[in-house]
Structure formats: structure tokens, C-alpha cells
Amino acid sequence: MRQGFWGELKKYRTLLLMLTPAVLFFILFAYIPMAGIVLAFKKYSYDGGIFGSSWNGIDNFRFFFDSGDAWRVTRNTALYNIAFIIVNNVLQIFAGILLFEVAGKWFRKITQTLMFLPYFISWVVVGAIAYNLFNFDVGTVNSLLVSLGFEKSDIYNTPAYWPFILVIVSAWKALGYGSVMYLAAITSIDTEMYEAAQIDGANIFQRIFRITIPNLMPTVIILVLLAVGNIFRGDFGMFYNMVGNNGLLFSSTDVIDTYVFRSLITSNDIGMSAAAGFFQSVLGFVTIMLANFAVRKYDKDYALF
Amino acid sequence: MSTVVSESRAGSQPAGQKIRHSDRILLAVIGYVSLSLLALFCLLPFWLVVSSSLTDETAITMNGFSLIPSTFSVEAYRILFEFPKDMLKAYGVTISVTLIGTVLGLFLTSMTAYVLTRRDFRWRNRFSFFFFFTTLFSGGLVPWYLMIVNYLQLKDTLVVLILPMLLNVFYIIVMKSFMSSIPEAITESAKIDGAGDFRIFILLIVPLSKPALATIGLFIALAYWNDWYNALLFISKSDLMPLQYYLYRMLGNMDGMRKAMMQAGAVVNTNLPTESLKMAMTIVATGPILLAYPFIQRFFVQGLTIGAVKG
Numbered sequence: 214m215r216q217g218f219w220g221e222l223k224k225y226r227t228l229l230l231m232l233t234p235a236v237l238f239f240i241l242f243a244y245i246p247m248a249g250i251v252l253a254f255k256k257y258s259y260d261g262g263i264f265g266s267s268w269n270g271i272d273n274f275r276f277f278f279d280s281g282d283a284w285r286v287t288r289n290t291a292l293y294n295i296a297f298i299i300v301n302n303v304l305q306i307f308a309g310i311l312l313f314e315v316a317g318k319w320f321r322k323i324t325q326t327l328m329f330l331p332y333f334i335s336w337v338v339v340g341a342i343a344y345n346l347f348n349f350d351v352g353t354v355n356s357l358l359v360s361l362g363f364e365k366s367d368i369y370n371t372p373a374y375w376p377f378i379l380v381i382v383s384a385w386k387a388l389g390y391g392s393v394m395y396l397a398a399i400t401s402i403d404t405e406m407y408e409a410a411q412i413d414g415a416n417i418f419q420r421i422f423r424i425t426i427p428n429l430m431p432t433v434i435i436l437v438l439l440a441v442g443n444i445f446r447g448d449f450g451m452f453y454n455m456v457g458n459n460g461l462l463f464s465s466t467d468v469i470d471t472y473v474f475r476s477l478i479t480s481n482d483i484g485m486s487a488a489a490g491f492f493q494s495v496l497g498f499v500t501i502m503l504a505n506f507a508v509r510k511y512d513k514d515y516a517l518f
Numbered sequence: 519m520s521t522v523v524s525e526s527r528a529g530s531q532p533a534g535q536k537i538r539h540s541d542r543i544l545l546a547v548i549g550y551v552s553l554s555l556l557a558l559f560c561l562l563p564f565w566l567v568v569s570s571s572l573t574d575e576t577a578i579t580m581n582g583f584s585l586i587p588s589t590f591s592v593e594a595y596r597i598l599f600e601f602p603k604d605m606l607k608a609y610g611v612t613i614s615v616t617l618i619g620t621v622l623g624l625f626l627t628s629m630t631a632y633v634l635t636r637r638d639f640r641w642r643n644r645f646s647f648f649f650f651f652t653t654l655f656s657g658g659l660v661p662w663y664l665m666i667v668n669y670l671q672l673k674d675t676l677v678v679l680i681l682p683m684l685l686n687v688f689y690i691i692v693m694k695s696f697m698s699s700i701p702e703a704i705t706e707s708a709k710i711d712g713a714g715d716f717r718i719f720i721l722l723i724v725p726l727s728k729p730a731l732a733t734i735g736l737f738i739a740l741a742y743w744n745d746w747y748n749a750l751l752f753i754s755k756s757d758l759m760p761l762q763y764y765l766y767r768m769l770g771n772m773d774g775m776r777k778a779m780m781q782a783g784a785v786v787n788t789n790l791p792t793e794s795l796k797m798a799m800t801i802v803a804t805g806p807i808l809l810a811y812p813f814i815q816r817f818f819v820q821g822l823t824i825g826a827v828k829g
């Protein structure tokens with residue numbers, strides 16, 4: 214029974230009305246800005262706005278690439294995300310398995326609560342904690358070094374330390390959430406498998422390596438591939454609050470997101486900022502498509518689309 | 519056949535059990551030690567901030583921050599609570615933004631998710647893709663920023679702290695997958711009884727979705743409470759600064775802090791305990807979350823478990 218477009222419109226009017234706020238929201242905050250990527254090819258002027266400004270071809274991109282910034286921020290973004298994916302997942306799986314295997318209910322509850330603590334605080338507070346630790350004059354790390362008879366270290370002026378610091382901070386903040394997610398996945402593994410293994414005389418480590426970890430693999434693969442799709446997106450909150458606009462550290466801490474922000478707000482270079490953002494969106498789109506293709510190959514059910 | 523197998527296994531049981539027992543102990547040792555270390559690693563930074571906020575300023579300048587206050591002092595908190603006007607204002611902004619944003623966001627998220635679960639809605643897949651596509655591709659920061667500032671004219675309004683974060687595709691998807699586990703027969707029978715789509719949603723679906731609503735609601739509330747990014751981009755009026763952004767400003771700008779304290783009537787401005795004051799401010803700005811999170815965490819854990827069991 215076909216009713217034609219207007220008939221269907223009438224039939225679904227309540228449902229369509231219920232969708233309207235969300236549709237408007239995404240048109241305003243996602244779709245119109247998508248059209249705004251034309252800015253990357255324009256010389257922005259306030260009178261012209263997004264669509265009225267004059268074209269200037271690929272000059273914005275040439276600026277971005279010729280400055281050498283493009284390679285630096287892209288490399289940093291990708292390398293940080295790869296390190297985060299590996300370190301965070303390994304630690305989270307490790308903690309998840311131990312939380313599952315360790316018997317004491319109270320112990321489990323307390324450690325889980327403590328590990329979840331960093332997840333709940335804002336990056337601003339994390340920035341304050343970093344200041345407490347790494348500040349040159351009064352930082353805890355330096356007071357510790359001095360009390361042990363070493364020289365003070367100027368951490369906020371030494372780019373080489375920051376990859377390690379940022380990887381540790383990322384692991385610290387994500388540990389609780391991730392390990393609980395893995396714990397949930399382990400809990401849903403069929404207990405009959407464990408019972409069968411016990412009858413077969415498997416020891417506890419065989420149980421972990423032959424049953425728990427293989428059964429976690431689908432979860433691991435989905436999470437990792439989703440993260441791979443976001444490999445060119447930096448966690449702005451983290452980088453900005455840990456490092457801020459400290460130019461001395463940019464060689465090892467500048468990522469695409471902080472670069473785009475700086476070009477927009479600090480140097481007010483709207484054209485180049487838009488070009489860098491466009492570059493990031495395209496790279497991100499391509500990696501998400503590739504990641505999804507990989508998931509489909511692994512198992513169609515886990516694919517995003 | 520099976521009895522023979524189990525009998526022969528039963529025969530080797532004692533030796534096997536011995537090995538298993540020692541393995542258990544080894545695993546327990548590894549487990550307790552590693553988990554304790556990880557928990558400590560997560561706790562220590564907070565402990566440092568608490569301890570620093572309770573240390574006398576001269577002790578900090580002499581010896582730096584440390585795990586145990588060398589000279590105990592509540593001076594930083596005294597100053598903070600003596601002139602709480604700005605902090606309270608920031609609290610007010612954050613609380614209102616969080617309340618309005620969470621209620622409105624949760625309502626719209628669940629309503630949208632519900633429509634997308636309706637099998638009899640023929641355009642459901644097209645709309646799903648319309649929402650989902652925004653996670654694949656975006657215009658980037660610049661057009662988004664110009665949209666809000668130049669076209670919607672939202673700079674320095676309370677709305678700008680709420681509106682851009684109102685909906686999130688990921689939450690819609692999670693909510694939708696929860697709601698599609700509610701039997702369709704419920705919707706069908708209500709329709710036969712003459713209930714409209716919106717009534718079905720409010721009276722039947724919402725009460726049945728409580729666990730998902732609690733989990734997503736907490737996610738949304740946490741995002742609003744911890745937000746500072748929208749304020750960084752769009753807020754310059756001090757009256758509209760949310761708590762996290764206020765803290766951010768104060769941490770980076772002790773002169774500004776001094777000025778604010780002076781305006782509030784403080785006479786101590788010449789030797790304000792800046793370092794311990796920074797840490798005390800951090801504690802006060804984090805306070806409610808720190809107090810509430812052990813209770814909130816339970817819901818998160820349950821919500822995550824639901825998601826995992828459903829696959």
C-alpha cells in the first residue's frame with residue numbers, strides 16, 4: 214500500500230516532529246560547517262563571511278605545507294595516538310584480567326574506585342596536577358631530585374621529556390574506564406569454558422592466555438580499529454592543558470588540533486587554520502574508511518557501516 | 519565413554535590440584551601487588567595536590583611541593599572562603615549549565631533514539647545515516663567557530679555553553695541500541711489502544727529505559743561539568759565563566775587572581791600564598807565531583823556492563 218510522499222509525511226508527522234530538534238542541531242553545527250570548508254580555499258574577510266570572501270586557490274595550503282608545520286603536527290598527532298592505543302590497551306587489559314581473577318571483593322572495589330578517579334576530573338585539573346609535579350621552582354619532581362642530591366631539571370623547557378609524560382598521563386586518565394570495560398567483556402565470557410579448562414587440568418596462566426585473552430580479541434580489535442580511525446585527531450583538552458602555548462615544547466607536543474586552534478585564536482589566521490582543519494578532516498575520513506574496511510574483513514557484524 | 523574419561527581424569531586430580539593451588543597463590547601475589555601499584559599511581563597525584571594546598575606558602579617556596587605538608591596551614595582555604603564571590607559565581611554558571619544541558623540533552627537524545635528504533639518508520643535508515651555521517655566528516659574548527667560567533671551571534675551568552683554540546687551521535691547510538699531491546703509488541707499494542715507516538719515515548723519507552731537514561735545522563739552531566747573548551751573559545755565576560763574555565767584562568771594568571779582578590783576586598787594582596795592557593799582552588803573546583811564520583815561510578819560500571827552483555 215503506497216501512499217506517496219505527502220501521504221507518508223502525514224502518517225509520520227509526529228515522528229518527524231520528534232526528530233526535528235536533532236535534525237536542526239546537526240544542520241547548524243555539522244552540515245553547514247561542512248560546507249564551510251570552502252574557507253580553506255578563500256581569503257577570509259569579515260565583510261564577505263564564509264561564502265562571500267574572495268577565492269585564493271591553494272595559497273592557504275601552500276603556507277601550511279611550506280612552513281614545515283604540516284609534517285611536524287601530522288607526525289606528532291599520529292605517533293602520539295599510536296602510543297596511546299598500544300600503552301592504554303595493554304594496561305587496561307592487564308588490569309581488567311587481574312580485577313577479574315583477584316578474589317577479594319573489597320580489594321577489588323577499592324582499587325577499581327581509585328583507578329576510576331582520574332576519569333572524572335577535567336583536563337584543567339590535570340593541568341594543575343602537572344604544574345604541581347613538573348614546575349621548575351616548586352614542583353614535586355624537582356624537590357625530590359634535590360632531596361636525593363641531583364640537579365633540578367627544567368621539564369617545561371625540555372621537549373624530549375614530553376612524549377613520555379603525555380603517554381603516562383593518557384594511560385593514567387583512561388585506565389579505570391578501559392579496565393572496567395574489559396572487565397565487563399571478560400565477565401560475559403561463557404563460564405563453561407573455564408569449567409571445561411579446569412577439568413582438563415589447565416593451570417591459571419593457561420586459562421588466562423588460552424581462554425580469556427583469545428575471547429577478548431573481538432573487543433580489542435573493535436576498540437583499536439575505532440581508535441585508529443581517530444588517529445589524526447588530537448585530544449585538544451589534554452595537549453592544551455598540559456602544555457598550553459609553550460612554544461619551547463612545540464617540536465614534540467604540537468598536534469593538528471592545537472595548531473588549528475592557535476592559528477585561529479592566537480594568530481587569527483583564519484585561512485590557514487581552515488586549510489589545516491580541512492587537511493585533518495580528509496585524513497580522518499580516509500582512515501575511518503580504511504579502518505571500517507578492515508573491520509568488515511575481520512567480521513562483518515562489527516563493522517560501523 | 520564419558521564416565522571412563524572422567525574417571526581417568528579424577529585419578530590425576532590430586533597432583534593437578536597441587537599445581538593449581540600454587541599457581542593461584544602466584545597469581546594472587548601478582549594481582550594484589552600490581553593492582554595496588556596501579557591504584558596508588560592513580561591516587562598519588564591527587565594526594566599531592568591536597569597536601570600542597572594544606573602546606574604553608576614559605577615551606578613551599580623553600581622546599582617545593584611534597585607528599586606530606588612540612589608546615590601545615592589552612593591559610594589558602596581561609597583566603598578562598600573569605601572572598602568566595604567569583605568562585606561562587608563560577609559554581610552558579612556550571613551548575614545551571616549542567617542542569618539545563620543534561621535535562622534537555624537527555625530528553626532530545628532519547629527522543630531521537632526512539633524514533634530511529636521504530637521499524638515502521640520508513641525513513642529511519644536515511645535519518646540514521648544523516649546523523650552518523652557527522653562523525654565521519656566535519657568542517658573542522660574554523661567554520662564551526664564562525665557559525666557560532668558570526669552567524670548565530672552566541673558569543674558571551676549562557677546559551678553557547680549549552681547548545682553546541684547538546685547532542686552527541688555516540689550517545690544517540692548507545693541509547694538506540696538499548697531501546698531496540700525493548701519488545702516491539704509494547705509499542706504495537708499501545709498504538710492499537712490509540713496512543714500517539716509521543717505519548718508512547720513518554721509513558722512507555724522512557725520508564726523502560728531507566729538504566730540507559732541514567733548512564734547517558736551521567737555521561738552528559740560529566741561532560742558539562744568538566745567543560746572549559748567552549749568557554750575558552752566563546753566566553754570573555756567574567757560573569758559567565760564556568761568553574762573549570764575560571765580555574766584555568768586563575769592557574770595561568772596569578773596577577774589576575776591578585777586583582778580579583780583586591781577587588782573583593784582582600785588586604786593580603788602583597789604576600790598572597792599563590793602556590794598553595796592554586797592547589798586549594800583546584801581542590802575546591804574538583805570537590806563535588808570527588809565527593810560524588812564513588813556513587814556515580816557504580817552507575818557507570820553497570821551501564822558499561824549492560825553495553826558489553828548486549829554485545
